[in-house]
Amino acid sequence: MADGSMPSASRRDVLAGAGLVISFSVAGKGEAAPAGGKLNAYVRVGADDTVTIVAKNPEIGQGIKTMLPMLIAEELDVDWSAVRTQQADNDPVAYGRQFAGGSMATPLHWDELRRVGAAARVMLVAAAAQGWGVPAGECTTASGVVHHKASGRKATYGSLAAKAATAPVPDLKTVPLKDPKDYKIIGQPKRQVDTAAIVTGKPLFGIDVTLPGMLFATFEKAPVFGAKVASADVAAAKGVRGVKDAFVVEGGESLDGLLPGVAVVATSWWAARKGRDKLAVKWADHPTGKQSSAGFDARAVELSTKAPGKTERNDGDVAAALAGAAKTVEAAYAYPFISHANLEPQNCTAHFKDGKLEIWAPTQNPEPGRQLVAKTLGIAPEAITIHLIRCGGGFGRRLSNDYMVEAAWIARQAGAPVKLLWTREDDMRHDYYRPAGWHFLKGGVNASGEIVGWHDHFVSLGENGTFARSAGMSPNEFPARFLANYRYDSSMIPCGVPTGPLRAPGSNAIAFVVQSFIDELAHAAGADPVAFRLKLLGDKPMVGEGGAGYAAGRMAAVVKLAAEKSGWGRKLPKGGGMGIAFHYSHLGYFAEVVEVAVAASGAVKLVKVWVAADIGRHVINPLGALNQIEGSVLDGLSAALHQKITIENGAAVESNFGDYPLMRIGEAPPIETHFIKSDNSPTGLGEPALPPVLPALCNAIFAATGKRIRRLPIDTELLKTA
Known part of the structure; x- marks a missing residue:
């Protein structure tokens, strides 16, 4: 995976309904995850012959939610029209490192994800061959169908899903891969799978996330990076209609973490913004305040x-x-x-309840975000769930997770789901330039x-x-x-x-x-x-x-x-x-x-x-x-x-x-x-x-x-x- 190790096909999920889920653990240098650990399910074959392929890495506009599933679909030997993609949540045990950066998705996954698709194909062929009482080597596949040319028999992947779930899982290192001359998906132009939803304005991005009972937050930080709050009129902010709370966040000194500032939480973002206008924050002097x-x-x-x-x-x-x-x-x-100037300003939604934290984040680098939040809030990383949400631009800015730890801190104090949304001015003046x-x-x-x-x-x-x-x-x-x-x-x-x-x-x-x-x-x-x-x-x-x-x-x-x-x-x-x-x-x-x-x-x-x-x-x-x-x-x-x-x-x-x-x-x-x-x-x-x-x-x-x-x-x- 991200460390270059090759996962072994050593575990598989239980059949759910009439679908086949192909799972491969990447824990511990390619060995199986321990019993009870979450598995890395990339491929799900439905009884209706649809194939759902999980995209493991964050989508920031680079098309990875399309490209990585293409690798799997090619070796699975299904038509692209039958494929549905699903964004993975952050799960380092199941998926290894999940990140968008360094243009590394192709070199890290070219071989591995093709082998994931090939292994699924081998299992489906084995199921057909066993049912027909013929050697698997006599069977071929095409467009989601297994064929036995000698007898003229054929079976769709959907009809074989239940049987395939009981087939031995092949070693990814040994599964046969296609000759490139036989590629039908790789090398063919494919529109991004989210394009239709984007152009019709359907909610996809972090800024679109909504939860029942959700509040909205703004967070004002000092113009001088890392300066502390000397004073703030939180009472005036609380007096604005719709504002539920306003409070000072002490923060720390690391520019990569939670910095000092003042949070305002309200029933709407506009109310939070108007409350922020009343804060009249005064900032303490800072050693870098004279730099230019x-x-x-x-x-x-x-x-x-x-x-x-x-x-x-x-x-x-x-x-x-x-x-x-x-x-x-x-x-x-x-x-x-220069600034990254993402068209979608930084944002994050968080919900802290019963000692556990759930986060919806448009991030390029979720696992370091989890670790930062865990360290800052003093909770176990295992108590944090991160849902990967499509980013409205990344360009490296969202490799840092300052907005994530801010949202988590504010949500814990608010006692309700909170969406933190930066203004454009926040975004440009608090970048990692x-x-x-x-x-x-x-x-x-x-x-x-x-x-x-x-x-x-x-x-x-x-x-x-x-x-x-x-x-x-x-x-x-x-x-x-x-x-x-x-x-x-x-x-x-x-x-x-x-x-x-x-x-x-x-x-x-x-x-x-x-x-x-x-x-x-x-x-x-x-x-x-x-x-x-x-x-x-x-x-x-x-x-x-x-x-x-x-x-x-x-x-x-x-x-x-x-x-x-x-x-x-x-x-x-x-x-x-x-x-x-x-x-x-x-x-x-x-x-x-x-x-x-x-x-x-x-x-x-x-x-x-x-x-x-x-x-x-x-x-x-x-x-x-x-x-x-x-x-x-x-x-x-x-x-x-x-x-x-x-x-x-x-x-x-x-x-x-x-x-x-x-x-x-x-x-x-x-x-x-x-x-x-x-x-x-x-x-x-x-x-x-x-x-x-x-x-x-x-x-x-x-x-x-x-x-x-x-x-x-x-x-x-x-x-x-x-």
Whole structure:
């Protein structure tokens, strides 16, 4: 499962009615769960031939509730039209780790869930063969029916369900899998199973949860992250019609847990909101209350002139190589904090009764949420039930569960079911932001147009030699290992702003810096940016070994494909430009070309984007794959053009879409995607398409204007020519 272990098919559920439930425990390194433990039921076959398949991971819009059941259905050999999906609750004993993040659903479940489907098929075949008195090897399956060709007999899965429930459960490691040429579901475009409900407005999301007798809550926290409540007029809040209670929550100091604040509970959310307006909260001073984006910028520049805090990697002799270079380039790059800006603000519903807690949470990472709630409330994790509710966007924000522990705490005090709903302003000003960062670079090329030295002094957020969450950069980050002389130093700035993963963590900023600077060096060398990159990748198919290996050949192939499909090198109208970039992240190899037209006013029109991708030998759901790639590209473009969180006096300034705009439909360019089917295991798609588009856009702007973008978001005022 999530730890890579292979579950054994060692348990099965009891027949319920006339349906067959196929269950496989993943407890204890693939061994059976102890007697009485809850089992991992993935497949249920009804007497009416419908097949219900459980989707184990949280659905955050990435299509996992469709894709994972497709793997099972393919090997079960049923028609997709007969399949119904069901969202699992959080159950680590039955399902192992359940999470949405890192684009890991495909690599972790490609083999395992296909084997789950194959094992169910084996049991159904065994039931038919036993009933007919024939060898199971003489039977075949198709579209939910077992056939015995020699005798002409056939039986539907539904008719075999009761018998199959008594069949021996096969070992998942030994069940036969289909030849890929026989796939009927994998590789075929399938709409998300929830699409019809979404477009017709049916309740699916956390914000839609309702329970009998449910109350509504708001929770006000300090603008400065973690500041305590000095005073609050809870009596005034309680005087608002509909308000049932208002109280101070002392909270703790960890930015990942329950922070201090004031809760208001009412019969409607609007009443709770109006009660909150009466609180007149005064906040205690906090040590980070004087921090600011301007201060971080100034400190980064100061640190860049000093000896680094640490040398993370030092290959060759960079100083000598740069001293002997034909040309050198120095550049300072920076990127800001940005917010996840989920369209659905954070929310959670909780009910505490008789010492037990039930939670309905749109979370990407439920089990850490359970542990956080248990620790904070002082109850056993086993006393907590978490229902996984579809998220209205995640992008990494819902890997943190602060809203879950807030709802749990408030519900326990309220003594009734409570839905906590954040305002948009709460959501944007109390995020775990993509961290800001600063890179001070120097590179050199020789007379042959090759990079001979690269030095990056990376100033990031962190303390005592430890990067803040999602603020680091790997010592192996490209072009490390591809250059004989490469040095990466780091210095850190202490920061009271909470940070965390945002779609393609780290890569979403690092690619902008690295691929933009490569472009600078290409132009310094007088080289074509595509040819320069291919020369840098070289002729070695793989650089490094094992999990740390970088498949240079796969990357070169997508670079060539992106250039070919975009018509790289063609003449463009005045103000037009094309830029290319590539990046490897989340096991995916991506190259992207952006074409822009820049007006004299500085306005940037996105003409088109071409994407070339290598995610292995199979694209499980082509429709879902395109959705993920196009969404990632638009996310990246939106961040590059618009998004910035500014810190002043220790707090976030931006609070809503008026001062933190997202890309609108009219700005969105057409996106053309091409896949290379390489002989590698399939990988995920939620994130790796995002990083290359930012530098490709900035490189295109340079090609159009001659002006280099080194700071995000793009300031179009700098692009004006009239």
